[in-house]
Amino acid sequence: MMDNHFQSCIPIQKEWDIVAARQQGRDFSKQIGFGAVDQARIATAISELARNIYLYAQKGAICFEYIEDMEHKGIKIIASDEGPGISDISRVMEDGYTTSGGLGAGLPGIKRLMDHFDIYSEEGKGTEVTIQKWLR
Amino acid sequence: MDKLLREIVLENSDHIVKKWLTEIDRKKADNYTVSISEELFESTNREFVNVIFSSVEKEGMLEDLHKFSERLIHLGWPLSYLTEGMQAFRRVTMNFILERSEEVDSQQFTEILEGVDQWIDPIVNFLVNEYSGNWENTVSIQRMALQELSAPLIPVMEGITIMPLVGTIDTERAKLIMENLLDGVIKHNAEVVLMDITGVPVVDTMVAHHIIQAAEAVRLIGASCILVGIRPEIAQTIVNLGIDLSNFPTKSSLQKGFRSALEITGRRVVNVGEEDDVENILDSLGKE
Numbered sequence: 145m146m147d148n149h150f151q152s153c154i155p156i157q158k159e160w161d162i163v164a165a166r167q168q169g170r171d172f173s174k175q176i177g178f179g180a181v182d183q184a185r186i187a188t189a190i191s192e193l194a195r196n197i198y199l200y201a202q203k204g205a206i207c208f209e210y211i212e213d214m215e216h217k218g219i220k221i222i223a224s225d226e227g228p229g230i231s232d233i234s235r236v237m238e239d240g241y242t243t244s245g246g247l248g249a250g251l252p253g254i255k256r257l258m259d260h261f262d263i264y265s266e267e268g269k270g271t272e273v274t275i276q277k278w279l280r
Numbered sequence: 281m282d283k284l285l286r287e288i289v290l291e292n293s294d295h296i297v298k299k300w301l302t303e304i305d306r307k308k309a310d311n312y313t314v315s316i317s318e319e320l321f322e323s324t325n326r327e328f329v330n331v332i333f334s335s336v337e338k339e340g341m342l343e344d345l346h347k348f349s350e351r352l353i354h355l356g357w358p359l360s361y362l363t364e365g366m367q368a369f370r371r372v373t374m375n376f377i378l379e380r381s382e383e384v385d386s387q388q389f390t391e392i393l394e395g396v397d398q399w400i401d402p403i404v405n406f407l408v409n410e411y412s413g414n415w416e417n418t419v420s421i422q423r424m425a426l427q428e429l430s431a432p433l434i435p436v437m438e439g440i441t442i443m444p445l446v447g448t449i450d451t452e453r454a455k456l457i458m459e460n461l462l463d464g465v466i467k468h469n470a471e472v473v474l475m476d477i478t479g480v481p482v483v484d485t486m487v488a489h490h491i492i493q494a495a496e497a498v499r500l501i502g503a504s505c506i507l508v509g510i511r512p513e514i515a516q517t518i519v520n521l522g523i524d525l526s527n528f529p530t531k532s533s534l535q536k537g538f539r540s541a542l543e544i545t546g547r548r549v550v551n552v553g554e555e556d557d558v559e560n561i562l563d564s565l566g567k568e
C-alpha cells in the first residue's frame with residue numbers, strides 16, 4: 145500500500161498551518177487504516193505539537209512517516225524547531241506546567257495519547273519531539 | 281496629454297484600433313477569458329478601445345474608464361485584462377510611430393515616448409486602485425459574514441440559548457465565542473447556554489481551555505453553561521489529555537442538554553396529544 149520511506153512535512157509558521165498539519169495527519173492515518181478514535185488522538189497530538197512550535201519557537205515543521213515492523217504498521221510523527229529549547233524536560237512533562245497561561249496538559253497529554261513519545265531539546269538550539277502510534 | 285501624440289493617435293485611430301484588437305485577440309489564448317463567450321469578448325474589446333480613445337480625446341479624463349472598469353469589476357473580469365489592454369495600446373501606438381519614423385525626428389520621438397508613458401501610467405495606476413479597493417471591500421465583507429457565522433447564538437426559548445459551533449477554533453474565533461457568549465447571555469437574558477461542539481473537528485488543550493474559560497465567565501454573570509455534542513472519540517481524547525471536565529456540566533447530545541436546560545429553568549415537557557408529539561420534536565433537535 146505505502147512504501148517504507150514515504151515521508152512528508154508541513155511547515156509551521158502561521159496559526160492556520162496547525163490545521164493543515166493535523167488534516168494531513170488525519171488523512172495519513174486514515175490511509176494506514178486507523179479508526180475514528182485513533183484518528184482523533186493522532187490529530188489532537190499533532191495539534192498540540194504544532195501549536196507548541198507556533199507559540200514557543202515561532203516556526204518549525206511537522207513530518208509524517210509510515211512505519212512497520214513484523215506485526216504492525218503505524219505512523220511516526222516528528223515535530224522539530226530551532227526555537228529556544230527546553231531547559232528542564234522533566235518539568236514540562238508534569239501535568240499543569242505552562243509558561244504561557246495555557247493548561248499545561250499538552251506534552252504529558254500527547255504521551256498518553258500515543259504509544260511512543262520521545263523528546264530531545266537543547267537550550268538555544270531547538271526541540272524535537274518524536275511520537276508513534278501502532279495500528280492494532 | 282501631449283498634443284502631437286494626441287493628433288497622431290486620433291488621426292490614425294482606424295489603424296491603431298485594428299492592430300490593438302488583433303493583439304488583444306491573441307491574448308485570449310491566455311486562459312483568463314475561458315469562461316467568456318466570443319461575442320462578449322469582442323464587444324467588450326470594442327468598448328474598451330472606445331473608452332481608451334474617448335480618454336485620449338478628452339485629454340486623459342478618466343470618467344468613462346471609471347464606469348467601464350466598475351462594470352468589469354462587477355462582472356468579475358480579471359484586472360490583467362485591463363492592464364494588458366493598456367500595455368497593448370502602448371505597444372501598438374509606439375510601433376505605429378516607429379514605422380513612420382521618417383515623419384518624426386528623434387527629439388519628437390523622445391517626447392512622444394514620454395508622453396505615452398505619462399499618459400498610460402496614471403491610467404494603469406487608476407485601474408489597479410479601483411480593483412484593489414474593490415477587492416479589499418469584498419474581503420472585509422466576507423470577513424464580517426464569517427465573523428457572524430463563527431459564533432452564532434440562538435435564543436430558542438425564554439431563558440435558554442444555544443451556541444452551535446461548527447469548524448476549527450483558532451485564537452481569533454475563541455475570542456469571538458467568548459464575546460458573543462457574554463453579550464448574548466445578557467441580551468437574551470439567558471439562564472442557560474447550551475454550547476454545542478458536535479461540529480468541532482479537534483478538541484485539543486487550547487480549545488478545551490477556551491471552552492472552560494467561557495463557561496466560567498458565563499457562570500460569573502449568573503447563568504450556566506452546558507457543553508453538549510461531545511462525540512465519543514472526542515470524549516476519549518479529552519480523557520487521555522488529562523483534561524478535567526468533572527465540575528463542568530456536560531451532556532452527550534443537544535437533546536439531553538435541552539432537557540436539563542428545561543429542568544434548570546423550571547420547565548418540563550408535557551405530552552398533550554398524539555399530534556403534538558413533543559418527544560419527537562425533541563428527538564429531532566438531537567439530530568446532527
Ligand SMILES: Nc1ncnc2c1ncn2[C@@H]1O[C@H](COP(=O)(O)OP(=O)(O)O)[C@@H](O)[C@H]1O
Pocket residue numbers: 192196197200201225227228229230236241242243244245246247248249250251252271485
Ligand atoms: N517546542 C517548544 N519549544 C520551547 N518550549 C516549549 C516547546 N513546547 C513546549 N514548550 C514549553 O513547555 C511548556 C509546556 O507545554 P505544554 O505541555 O504543551 O503546555 P502549554 O502549551 O499549555 O503551556 C510550555 O509552556 C513551554 O514553556
Ligand SMILES: [Mg+2]
Pocket residue numbers: 192195196246250251
Ligand atoms: Mg502546548
